[in-house]
Amino acid sequence: MPRPSLLRRAALALTLALPLLSGLSAPPPAQAMDLFGDEFRTVDDVLAYNRGHGVRFLDRQGRFIGSIGETYGDTLTLEKLPKHLIQALIAKEDRRYLEHDGIDFQGLARALAVAVTSGRFSQGGSTLTQQTMKLIFLNRYNRWSRKAYELYSASDFEEQLGKKNVLYLYLNRAYFGFGAYGVDAAARVFFGKPAGKLSLKESAMLVGALPAPSRLNPFADLEKAEAKAALVLDAMADAGFITERTAEQTKRQRPMLAAANKAAVLSTGHFRETAKARFDRFAADRYGGDLPGPTFTARTTLDRDLQAAALRSVETTLKRHAKSLGDAEVALVALDGDGAILAMIGGRDAAARRDHFNRALQARRQPGSAFKLFVFLAALERGLTPDSRVDGSRMEFTDGRAIRNFDNRYPSSVTLADAFTHSTNTASARLTRGHAEEIAAAARRLGVESPLEPDLGLALGVSEVSLLEITQAYAVVANGGSKVSGHLFQRIGDPAGRTIYSYTPPKADRVIDPQAAATLKAMLGEVMRDGTGRTARLPEALAKRGAGGKTGTTNDYRDAWFIGFADGVAGRGLTVGVWVGNDGNTPMKGVTGGSVPAEIWRRFMVEAARVKG
Known part of the structure; x- marks a missing residue:
């Protein structure tokens, strides 16, 4: 092994060569070399430098459901962290940390020797000091430029900060996966506890994930995380921080992961992305482009238990009907009586890892007979009653196309209630003729903002709306x-x-007469008991509280909907909408609103009652 002085000369020569190889002539960033001047008066100024922003999302009860951007936990001094965590970091990432002056020339020579003999850089060589510089100052530079800058200034960096502060910076800035920046955020996300209470096994698992946190964190791959933790424990034993017996005993321990945090993150992707987009608009109005940092906390309306129930209901039902559904997509949204969004599924990829399109909000699809709510509301508002008679006989559009009823029945006279219960299209069309503007106005009063064509097509729900x-x-x-x-x-x-x-x-804004609302609720209940929504019928114990809903199916089974309410579920009651269809608007295989969507709706309501009462 060459003497340190020779190693130092070799490293300095490499330092001079690398910028030339990468086409650089500029010196290293001044901030990485000149600390504690006008810009950096304290180590916490260094900690805050170049740190991004993020939002941590909580459910309505304050439970973690995920984050977007750089989200940090508490900033902790080394005295507030377990000793074995710091030892694990040193043993695994920089064994000679307490001996070198910022650059480990022995480690660098070893890495270079391996690179020369193997033809590739398979070993590190970067000290914790260099890694800290990369995290804070050099993460935007290419590999060779960064290495040159690290070698040029790491010793000065460490001399000005001190080794203790370098560790402080590293542990509070490093990324550990699943959106967790800094060891305290990581401890809370993966183990549901502050970093000060991490066990030896948990500390080893977090340190083991550092080389590739997105792949090696315990939520991403527990088996790999266990294997990496074992390597960390072996390194700690080899360094004399723990005994070999302690290392072996710790390897056999099963970590108590915060599994509910993982499940929440994997089920709320579309909700979080929607929330982040709305937060960004709010923050832009409030702060302009100068956000304070780093981490905002948003307590949302989502209920983590109901979200889990929604995902279980969707996944179970889709699996049961996989043959008829193929790759059809799904969306679900659950509201309380004030409009708080308690659960939201934006598609099959609930985590929104690859698919970021939120079909519960962004998709505009034809609602079919689900739009009849507004047709029959307008009829009630102009004086008709559930017992009023309506002509349900055959009828055509003005262009000669026949209006068809799904059951192929065309009664010459049917009550308003029965026409709604059995979704009689010809009766709905006659209720719409001459009243399309009233129907469109009723829909807008109730919150439909999508463009509506005030014509006979409203009777069949051809104007597209969001779920x-x-x-x-x-x-x-x-x-x-x-x-x-x-x-x-x-x-x-x-x-x-x-x-x-x-x-x-907001101040209560009554948009429907209470009597009309009560009549419609009763009619929706009949749809579930005796009409097209029978699949959604709830167990008697729930049904007697009050429940109802409406199906919707469009031509060629392109869209299938079920939207309904259940009083007294999860508190004051829920209103839940479910949509199923293909993104390309291609037909499904016989899927109607009364089949898969109604089954998802029922399964969710039963689950919601079980977990929330």
Whole structure:
């Protein structure tokens, strides 16, 4: 092994060569070399430098459901962290950390020797000091430029900071996977505890993930995380921090992961992305481009238990009907009577890892007979009653196309209630003729903002709407007639913990007469008991509280909907909308609103009652 002085000369020569190889002539970033001047007065100024922003999302009860961007936990000094965590980091990442002056020339020579003999860089050589510089100052530079800058200034960096502060910076800035930046955020996400209470096994698992945190964290791959933790424990034993017996005993321990955190993150992807987009608009209005950092906390309206129930209901039902559904997509949204979004599924990829399109909000599809809510509301508002008679005989559009009833029955006279219960299209069309503007106005009153063509097509639901829009409208009926506006934040806190937004319920805006709402609720109940929504019929114990809903199916089975309410479930009751269809608007194999969507709806309501009462 060459003497350190020779190693140092070789490293300095490499330092001079690398910028030339990478086409650079500029010196290293000044901030990485000149600390504690005007810009960096304390180590915490260094910690805050170049740190991104993020939002940590909590459910309505304050439970973690995921994050977007750089989200950090508490900033902790080394004295507040377990000794074995620091030892694990040193043993695995930089065994000679307490001996070198920022650059480990022995480690660098070893890495270079391996690279020369193997033809590739398979070993590290970067000290914790260099890694800390990369995290804070050099993460935007290419590999060779960064290495040159690290070698040029690592010793000065460490001399000015001290080894203790380098460890402090590293542990509070490193990324550990699943959106967790800093060891405290990681401890809370993966183990549901602050970093100060991490066990030896948990510490080894977090340190083991550092080389590739997105792949090696315990939520991503527990088997690999266990294997990496074992290597860390062996390194600790080899370094004399723990005994070999302790290492072997610790390897056999099973970590107590915060599995509910993982499940929440994997089920709420579309909700979080929607919430983040709305947060960004709010923050832009409030702060412009100068956000304080790093981590905002948003307490949302989502209920983690109901979200899990929604995902189970969707996945179980889709699996049961896999043959007829193929790759058909799905969306679900659950609201309380005030419009708080308690659960939301935006597609099969609930984590939104690859598919970021939220079909509960962004998709505009034909609602079919689910739009009849507005047709029959308008009829009630102009004086008809459930017993009024309507002509259900054969009928055509003005262009000569026949209006068809799904059951192929065309009664010459049918009550308003029966026409709604059995979704008689010809009766609905006659109720629409001459009243399309009234129907469109009723839909807008109840919260439908998508463009509506005020013509006979409204009777069959040909104007496209979003699932959230139409579910809001059904929630108006369910709550007795007051306007509902879907919302997803309870409060937002800034990085200092100050509340910068708090939801205030708007003044009650009655948009339906209470009697009309009660009549519609009763008619929706009949649909579930005796009509097209029988698949959604709830167990008697739930049904007697009050429940109802409506199916929707479009031509060639391109869209299938079920939207309905259940009083008293999860508190004051829920209104839930479900849509199933292909993104390309191609036909499904006989899937109607009364089949898969109604089954998902029923399964979810039963689950919701089980977990929430």
